[in-house]
Every structure is written in structure tokens, then in C-alpha cells.
Amino acid sequence: AQSVTQLGSHVSVSEGALVLLRCNYSSSVPPYLFWYVQYPNQGLQLLLKYTTGATLVKGINGFEAEFKKSETSFHLTKPSAHMSDAAEYFCAVRGNTGFQKLVFGTGTRLLVSP
């Protein structure tokens, strides 16, 4: 079974500051990990994913995440926040064999102030 914990339901940063959104997972099999972004009244858009190989994954809009197996973490970072980054971010996990549903965390709302 898989589960995801996202620490902090809200994160506030100033424009230009570092963005760090935390995600810890639990999985009984090697995990595939994902970050999605959701803007108001829109569906989810994939930011990046980790399957195998390089543990530092780069995604769209300047975001990246690092898979740390020893810490069971997959934190999302961006060096410099932009006002347009304000949205809800969801971390998700699934197993690596057969059909495995996506299991999402509860989300973190990123607020960016000028």
C-alpha cells in the first residue's frame, strides 16, 4: 500500500524567494512519485515525475524534486518564486508494477506575495 504526507497545508513565500514544498511517502514497493499543480477551477497538471534513474528530477516552470529513498521524501523546490506559481500542489505516489492507482497527498497551497 502507498500513502503520501504533505507537511504544511499552506506555504507563503515572497516573490523571488525559494519555494520548498515537502512530501514524504510510504510504499511497500519501489515507488513512482509525482508532483501535480492545480490552478483554481482547473484540472491537475503534471509538474514532474520520478520513476527510475536520476534522483534529481527537473520539471516544467523551473521546478525540480529530489527522490531520497533513505528519507522517503520527494520535496519540490524552485529557486525563485513567481506570482504565477500561486496554486495548489499535490504530491502523489504509485507502485511500480501492474495497475497501481495514484495516491495523492492532501495538497499544499502556495501563496506568493509581491
Next chain:
Amino acid sequence: DTGVSQDPRHKITKRGQNVTFRCDPISEHNRLYWYRQTLGQGPEFLTYFQNEAQLEKSRLLSDRFSAERPKGSFSTLEIQRTEQGDSAMYLCASSPPRTGGINEQFFGPGTRLTVL
């Protein structure tokens, strides 16, 4: 290049009424998923279709819920005898045939259901 579309975008109904939502996946995507997202929560998996076959169903999908995907194209999700607890955003996603790697799920904008 159209994405996943869902209709309606918003639905307000009275308790006890039946509602039906439609999802049109991206063309040539043979896999289709339904999720439910309640306020302050992440999406929760409901059911999965590969072509027209419903292969996975969550415990969340009570007997009041039924999903179909005739001919492996669009899908419908029906809720009978709606309850206030059914109020949520219902998200549809689709993904292409597996080619050896992980196929991204592309999400639609969702249908927001409010049960009064």
C-alpha cells in the same frame, strides 16, 4: 490538440436526485480514470477503464455509483439518490496505451457537484 473535457463543469442538485457526468478523454487514450476530490483533500481514485472494460473499482464507489465507457471512448459517471456527502469535484483523467514506461495521466477540469 484538445485535452480531457468534462461536462457539466458545475452541477447543483437536490438530495435524492440522480446525476450523470460525462468525460471525453484525449483521442487515442485507451485508459480512463475517475477521481473524487473533496474540499481540502487530494483526489481519491474511484475507478479505472482500459478501453471499455472497467478493471478497477475503489471501495469509495458505493452501489449508488456506476461508471460506464461504451465503445471505449467517452465515459459516464452516474450517482443515484445523491447525498450531501457526495458533494465534491469529480475529476476524469486519461492516459495513452502503455509503451513500456510510465504514462502520464492527463486530467480534465472536473465537474463540481453540490448536493443541497
